[in-house]
Amino acid sequence: MKTRGAVITEAPGTYKVVELELAGPRQNEIMVKMFASGLCHSDDHLAKGDHAYSHLPICGGHEGSGIVVEVGPHTDGWEVGDHVIFSFLAGCGRCRWCAKGLQNLCDRGATIMSGSRPDDPESFRLSMDGTPVAQMCGLGTFSEYSTVHVDSAVKVDKDLPLDKLCLLGCGVGTGWGAAVNSAEVYPGHTVIVMGIGGIGINAVQGAAHAGAAHIIAVDPVEFKRTTALELGATHAVATMEEATEIARSFTNGQGADSAIVTVGVTTGEHVAQAFSSIRKAGTVVVTGLGKGTDIGIPVSLLELTLYQKRIQGSLFGASAPSADIPWMVELYRSGKLELDKLITTTYTLDNIAQGYIDMHEGKNIRGVVLFD
Template sequence: MKIRAAVLQTIGAERPYQDTHPLTIETLELDPPSDNEVLVQIKAAGLCHSDLSVIDGNRPRPVPMALGHEAAGVVKAVGNGVRDLSPGDHVVTVFVPSCGHCAPCAEGRPALCEPAAATNNAGTLVSGGHRLHRPDGTPVNHHLGVSAFADHAVVSRDSLVRVDPELPFHHAALFGCAVLTGVGAAINSADVKPGQTVAVIGLGGVGLNSVLGALVAGAGQVIALDLDEGKLATARSLGASEALNAGGEDVVAKVKALTNGGVDCAIEMAGSEKALELAYQITRRGGTTVTGGLAHPERKVSIQQVSLVAEERTLKGSYVGSCVPVRDVARYVSLFRQGKLPVDKLLSDTLTLDDINEGFEKLAAGKAIRQVILFD
């Protein structure tokens, strides 16, 4: 079938993106679903820093590539072997499909699925194949097994989680990445306990979800840090105890003064080595520093090695919020419906597919938290 999709031809385009147009809207050929694959009509897709990091070259991927990974839609057809989804089901996409058989999946850590990591890097579906082609037959790579900036997508069954059809698509889409990654970092990776002190550095869509995650986990004090005053204001409105400019004078001393020596847990979501170093500096003795920010592969962090031992510190990564999507999407949707996880407050704007370059310029400029493309 023919679809409209946003395709990245080359990485590293200059800004502003509304002028340079790194993404072009093309008519592509989409093959029908093969074994264990599903055809999804995309209804809403979020603009995420993981897409932006491919555009600007921080996360190199093979091009041409149809971008987009955070989405919600309706099942239109299923391939052989798919028995638990049917046409008409509402689904959320997850950008790491879980094979269920490799060592990490068997340990209950599907975010580290080994076949998914290999095929996501290669730009294919988890089957190893391409379902997207230009009219001349040239294959177009898939982004994280999804390629959601399109009116339809063929994805692995293992990239989908069924959701309640009463959940609006523009809200449902957020649960596939921003909510899983941000809330999960606080609840799963950091294992925030009631009464603990938590800092979140980097208040984009994922970081603000970490603020919400820390609050719903019962943190006694949540300190939000960013360079943008507007995002700091948003963090305060969501319930952050304090909101500090990360570039301000003596910010480390201020956090330590507020927390009697440092926070129990610091969560870095800025994708910057300086932000991670700050997160480590404001973590107390015996505390935990979690990073879910995706920096360029060549970036390195400098920390005081002896403090890991003498202060019994923990420094750990968090990918997809250390979530089990089939379990955690339902949990977080339930919290949203109870009013305990107001992720809808993070929705900055809705766009059309033709507005996508303008949307990514806003994201790159720090003028948006979460923008969602709506499809008819």
């Protein structure tokens, strides 16, 4: 069938809305009419060329929700009309990592940068004028319709707002899990969150939910600092120097229990600043992405060893999407997780470029594309 989607044909490049041909679902696949898609910084990294995708052109978008319009043959448990949230990381449920509860590290991730079907690297669901088009994370949520593997979809109740729930497929789980899972925030902890965008604001929420006594949000944009204070931060400052001083004032000069780095374009210097802000046996959690070619973190190896500090990477907040997305749905339903206030501005598919301009200008916590 025909669909319209936002595609980049070269990197660096810009998203352009074009007509695409979409293949119908095979076994264990569903076709979904998209309802909403979050504008995540990772898709901008793709457009800027920070990360090399193995196939271009590619349809962007990996944080989405929608309604099933077609189910592939012999695909049990799914039917037309089901409401779904996409997980940008598929979980097969059978590999070593899924079996250990580390579904975010599923072996399916090996194909995430190809945009093809996970079981056939030469097979693409989208095409443009006969040329195969990849799907960002196998999803391509910047398209009016998308065909995806069921391992990338989580069914949700039909009474819930899909425009809000789309955020659970990446930004919310990544930030929330960075605090709750990766930083292992406990009641009474002092936590610094560096960067208050679509990930950082949810790290603030996660730290608050875990019972942190002091949550220090760091961002140069006043609007983002104000939002952080509304959603659980106890302090909000413009620089890491200020945050570190505040953390030390609560910890007998020791520093924060953890610092979570969610800066849009993360550098080694950001990680080093976070490293300097934590106490002995403290943890730096890194969720932000930098350029794939950037190497090195300027930290003291002596301090790393003698102070027993930890630098911890965190992919999708170290979560298990098939379990944690439904859990976060229930937290939202019960009022313990805020989603509505995370969406600053909504856009049409044709206005997606403006959404990323607004992101770079610090105007949004999260922009969301709404489809007709």
